[in-house]
Every structure is written in C-alpha cells, then in structure tokens.
Amino acid sequence: MTATWSAPGRVNLIGEHVDYNDGLVLPFALAFVTTTRVSAREDGVVHASSAGRAGTAVFGVDTQPGDVDGWAAYVAGVVWALVSTTVTEPPTRKSQAPAISGGMDIEITSDLPVGAGLSSSAALECAVAAAVGDEFDLRLDRGELAAAARKAENEYVGAPTGVMDQLASMLCEPGHAMLLDCRSLEATHIPFEPAGADLRLLVIDTRAEHALIGSEYADRRATCEAAAAELGLAALRDATLQQVRSLTDSTQLRRAQHVVTEIQRVRDVAGLLVAGCPQDIGPFLSASHESLRDDYEVSSEELDVAVESALAAGALGARLTGGGFAGCVIALVRVARLVPVVDRVEAAFTLHGWRPPHVWVVAPSRGAFRRDEAGATS
Ligand code: GLA
8 A cells, every 4th residue: 555645835924933832823835745655564664765865764663763863854753753642642532543563665755945944844744644644544633643743843853843834734725824823723714815816925035044043943932931931921822012011031021022912913914814805914914024023033134135125116015934044035915016026136135145036926725635646636
C-alpha cells in the first residue's frame, strides 16, 4: 500500500506573534504544497528522501529526539510524535486503531519556497503526518494530525513555535481565511476571495536572511510569558491595554501592547471580512506592521522597505507576515495598482543593492489533501 498527501504552506493575513499568547490569528493556506508518499516496510526502519536533497535519511521507527538533524528531523519528529501518540495516548474511541508497525519509505517533493516564512516546515510535517496516518490507518482527525506535527516541531526539532502553522496547513479551506482561537482551538472559516472584490493579495519574499530568528523568537515568547505572569494572568490574551500600561518593564510593556492591540486588529479584520468589506482591511494590516516594527521589534530593513514602497505605490495595506526578521511581506492592492506596486518594490530593492524580491499573487487555497495513485486529489 501507498498513501500520498499534500499539505500547503500558509500566510497569516493578520494576528502575528499572538498564537503563543492564546490569541486569535487569521491565516490562509497557499496553493504551494509539500507532497509526501509513504509506503510501509516490514523492517522497522524509515527511509526518507526529498527531491532536490542529496541522500536518504535512515532511522528507526523508534527514533528519539536528538537522533536525526537537518531537514530529516522534521520527518523523524513526526514519526516519533505519531508513535508516541498512538502508543501512549489512545483515547477510548481509537483503542482499536492499529499503531505504526514496521517501518516505511517516505518520498517528499515540494513547490513551496523553503525558509521564506511561508511555513515550509509545517507543510512538511503535516504532509508526513497525514500520509503516515493514512498508510497505517491511525484514525487520527486533522486536529490530531496537526497536534502531532506541532509536537514534532516543538519537542523533536526543538523550535518553540505556536499552534498556528500546522493547524492552518491541516484545516484551511479554499476561498476562506481561518479565524483560529489559539486557546480553544476553535476554527471559523471566513470567506476571503480578493479577486471577487477586484483586489489582489501579493506575497513579496524579501529573500533576506537573519541568523538569529530562532533565539529572537524564543526571547519574544519568554518576555510575553513574563509579562503575563507579572500581571497575574494565564496569558496576554486576558490582558487589557490598561493593565498592560501598568507594566514597569518597558520591554514587557511594548511587547504586551503589541499582543493586545494585534488581537483586537484580528477581531476587526475578521468583522470586516464577515461584512463583505475586504477592501477596508488595509489600514489594519499596516497598523499591524507598525506594531510589529516598533513595539515587538521583529521587522527588518528589507521588510520595512517592501511595506513602505508597496504603500507608496498605492497598496491598501501591507505588513510583514510570519515570525519576522526576514521572509515575506503581504500587500493588499486594487487590481489597477498591481503593476505599479510590484514595480515600485522591485525598484526600491534595486536601489538598495538587494536581490530582487520574489513576488506572487496568492489566493486562499485548501488545507492538506489526499492524492490517489493517478495523481488525482480528493
Ligand atoms: C512562526 C511560528 C508561529 C507564529 C508566527 C508568528 O511562524 O511558527 O507559531 O508564532 O511565527 O505569528
């Protein structure tokens, strides 16, 4: 038997650095996907290969954190998470579900840009989780597969990310952004089809790099947790602006101010989308960028230049998307301003002597999906 699944990358329309504060986020899935083909083997060994990467990673199905590194750690981490989920946490209704027995061959292909902040790691984890779950009939639902994928990222790879990326990759629906409550994990799918309103959503990959993204992310997260503790709250989700402004540590105050105002911006944008007014969300996107730049301090010169030049050429709104420091900006533009915006951003990059950015027009696409042997999808 063989099971083949594709899982998409995502962009976050708004709600940045709030998922690990129990907040609200509004991501949507991209049409770029990572595809994984899994075939069971009898020998307890996993062979994983990825198109475009030399060699095959070989590890036991009983792999433990620390055994495997590099790209294959994301794959091994999911196998580890699924084995521990199905062996140690079988809820009653699944007690008859078979666990992973034997090993497997895993073949991976992808058209998703890696390292651009479009959640290529979550797409890889989710494609592996869904295909392994299918091949071994683990009977896990999409939320449980996303949880295993996130466990891999947090506990096997060691990146302390929030819940957004894997749930977006597993749960998003075409033509919709997903309003995700990161405390209850309740997902509400809200229609968002820019093209229907003569709008386009651009993703602009600055192609900039930043060596310290991992440690900066962990630092922001720790500061938020400290601020919540200082206020006697479970998470900054529960804070008011008034409480936040009583914080005596100015770094905590600014970080928390971003979180509280950003959660409100998510509510506002979700409300506008529900009301059928996507053309009005621009100012909230731009305000999010300013807050991420000034209060949360996760922007970069390249991200700021991309946002500023897009706005100068008539974008309705623009912001960095994802963790920040490098990666992508999104810009909402009217169709008539599409070419001028792209031209202006490219010219600004040339002026700075930077590599030209990669630019895509994107639309909300579907979450993870199965492919049959002929390549058809379901
Ligand atoms: C990364 C993490 C997410 C989220 C964003 C910032 O993409 O993986 O969990 O925290 O940064 O919003």
